[in-house]
Amino acid sequence: MTRSIQQISLLVGKDLRIEARSRQTVGLVVVLGVLIVVVLGLGLGAQQGGAGLAATAVLWTAYLFSGVLCFEKTMGVERADAALAGLLMAPVDRSVIFFAKLITNLALMLCVASVVTAAGVLFFSFDLSAAPWRFAGIMSLGMIGFAAVGTLFSAVVSSTRLQGGLLALTVFPLALPLVISSTQALLRIFRDGEDMGAQALAVIIAFDVIFLVASWVLFEWVLEP
Amino acid sequence: MSLAALQSSMEAAVIVAAAPIKTVGLGMAIDGRPILQDITLEIGRGEFAAVLGANGAGKSTLLKVIATLARSTEGTLELFGKTVGRDSAELRRRIGLIAHQSMLYRELTARENLLFFAKLYGIAEPVKRAELLLEVIGLSNRANDPVKSFSRGMVQRVAIARSLLHDPELILADEPFDGLDAPSVAATEQLLRHLHNSGKTILLVNHDISQSLQLASRAVVMRKGRIVIDAAAQSLNASQVLIEVSGA
Numbered sequence: 001m002t003r004s005i006q007q008i009s010l011l012v013g014k015d016l017r018i019e020a021r022s023r024q025t026v027g028l029v030v031v032l033g034v035l036i037v038v039v040l041g042l043g044l045g046a047q048q049g050g051a052g053l054a055a056t057a058v059l060w061t062a063y064l065f066s067g068v069l070c071f072e073k074t075m076g077v078e079r080a081d082a083a084l085a086g087l088l089m090a091p092v093d094r095s096v097i098f099f100a101k102l103i104t105n106l107a108l109m110l111c112v113a114s115v116v117t118a119a120g121v122l123f124f125s126f127d128l129s130a131a132p133w134r135f136a137g138i139m140s141l142g143m144i145g146f147a148a149v150g151t152l153f154s155a156v157v158s159s160t161r162l163q164g165g166l167l168a169l170t171v172f173p174l175a176l177p178l179v180i181s182s183t184q185a186l187l188r189i190f191r192d193g194e195d196m197g198a199q200a201l202a203v204i205i206a207f208d209v210i211f212l213v214a215s216w217v218l219f220e221w222v223l224e225p
Numbered sequence: 226m227s228l229a230a231l232q233s234s235m236e237a238a239v240i241v242a243a244a245p246i247k248t249v250g251l252g253m254a255i256d257g258r259p260i261l262q263d264i265t266l267e268i269g270r271g272e273f274a275a276v277l278g279a280n281g282a283g284k285s286t287l288l289k290v291i292a293t294l295a296r297s298t299e300g301t302l303e304l305f306g307k308t309v310g311r312d313s314a315e316l317r318r319r320i321g322l323i324a325h326q327s328m329l330y331r332e333l334t335a336r337e338n339l340l341f342f343a344k345l346y347g348i349a350e351p352v353k354r355a356e357l358l359l360e361v362i363g364l365s366n367r368a369n370d371p372v373k374s375f376s377r378g379m380v381q382r383v384a385i386a387r388s389l390l391h392d393p394e395l396i397l398a399d400e401p402f403d404g405l406d407a408p409s410v411a412a413t414e415q416l417l418r419h420l421h422n423s424g425k426t427i428l429l430v431n432h433d434i435s436q437s438l439q440l441a442s443r444a445v446v447m448r449k450g451r452i453v454i455d456a457a458a459q460s461l462n463a464s465q466v467l468i469e470v471s472g473a
Contacts (some may be wrong), residue, residue, distance in 0.1 A: 085294055089322050
C-alpha cells in the first residue's frame with residue numbers, strides 16, 4: 001500500500017513537472033474553456049441569463065471540452081517516444097498508473113475550472129455568493145466521475161489510430177447523467193433557492209463510485225503500449 | 226535440513242539455472258492474421274542471440290511478447306523458469322528493454338528521467354545509481370539538460386542507461402541502432418559487448434545481418450512469423466541469411 005502511494009505520488013509529480021515545463025495542457029485548455037463561455041454567452045445573451053439554466057449548462061459544456069483536452073494531453077505524454085512502454089516495463093501495478101493519471105487529470109481540470117468558472121461568473125453575472133461551497137462541492141464531485149471515465153477512455157483511444165474527436169464521442173454520452181444531475185442540483189440552489197435535492201446528489205455519488213471502480217478494474221485490460 | 230527446506234532449495238536452484246527465455250509453440254494472430262507461428266526457442270543464461278528477418282517477419286512482435294508488453298494467443302512463454310501470466314511485475318524487474326524509441330520523457334532532464342525510473346523500480350540509492358550511469362554513458366556534463374535538446378545518439382545513451390538502472394539479467398534490444406550515426410553505433414555495439422561479457426543475456430532484434438552476426442553468438446532467422454534458422458552466428462554468413470530472410 002505504502003509502495004503504491006509512493007509510486008502514485010512519483011507519477012503525479014512527474015506529470016505535473018512535465019506540465020509545468022511544457023505548459024502544453026493548462027494554457028491551451030484554459031483558453032478553450034474561456035472561449036466556450038464567451039462564445040456561448042454571446043450567443044445566449046449572457047447578461048440577461050442570470051443564474052439560470054444557461055449559466056450552469058455553459059459551464060458544464062466548458063468543463064467537458066476542457067476535460068477531454070486534458071485527458072488527451074496527459075495520456076499523450078505517455079505515448080510520445082513510447083514512454084508508456086518504459087512505464088509498463090517497471091514493476092508498477094496498472095491501477096497505480098490509473099490513479100496517478102486520474103489525480104493528474106483532476107488537478108489540471110480543477111485548475112482550469114477555477115479560471116473558467118470565474119469567467120462564467122463574470123460573463124453571466126452568476127452570483128455564487130449564495131452557496132459557493134455547495135457549488136464547488138457539486139462541481140468537484142461531478143469532475144471526479146468525469147475524470148474517471150475520461151482517464152479510462154483516453155487510455156483506450158490513445159492506443160487506436162482514431163484519436164481525433166473519438167474521446168469526446170465516447171466520453172460525452174457517458175457523462176450525461178453527471179451533467180443533468182449536477183445542473184439540476186445547481187438550478188435548485190441558485191435559481192429556486194432550494195436545497196440541492198438528495199436524488200441529484202445520489203446520482204452524482206453513484207456515478208462516481210461506479211465509474212471509479214469500473215475504470216480502475218478495466219484500466220488494466222485497456223492499457224496497451 | 227527438513228524435507229520442505231530441501232524441496233524449497235531445490236526449486237530455487239532450478240529457477241536460478243532456468244533459461245531466461247523459453248517459448249514453446251508460441252503463436253500470435255491479429256484479426257485472424259498470424260503474426261507469430263509455432264515459435265519454440267530457448268535462450269540460455271549469458272547467451273547473445275540476434276533475431277533477424279525482413280520487415281513484418283514478426284521480430285519486434287516476438288520481442289514485445291517476451292518483454293510481456295504483448296500477449297501471445299497460443300503456446301507458453303517462460304522467463305527465468307516461471308510461466309508468464311497476467312501479473313509479471315516481478316519478472317519484468319529482471320528485464321531491461323532498449324528500443325529505437327527512447328521510452329523517456331523529453332521534457333525532463335537526463336538526470337530527472339533516470340531518477341524517476343530508479344525510484345519507480347525501488348532502487349535502494351537512486352541518486353547514486355543515476356549518477357553512476359550518467360557517468361558510464363558520458364553525459365554527466367549534460368545531466369541537467371532536457372532530453373528534447375539531445376541528439377539522437379545522446380538520447381539513445383540515456384535510454385540504455387534507463388534500461389540498465391535496475392541491473393537486469395536479460396536485455397531485450399529492439400533495433401537499438403536505428404537512426405544512429407557511426408560513432409553512436411560503435412558506442413552502442415561496444416556497450417552491448419560489454420554487457421554480454423559481464424554475463425547478461427541479450428536478445429537483439431536487428432535488420433542489419435552482418436552487424437548482428439558479428440555481435441551475437443547465435444542467430445535466429447524469422448520469416449512470415451516462423452523461425453527458419455536457429456544456429457550459431459559463426460556458422461552462418463550474411464548472404465546465406467539474406468536468402469533465408471527474403472525467402473528467395
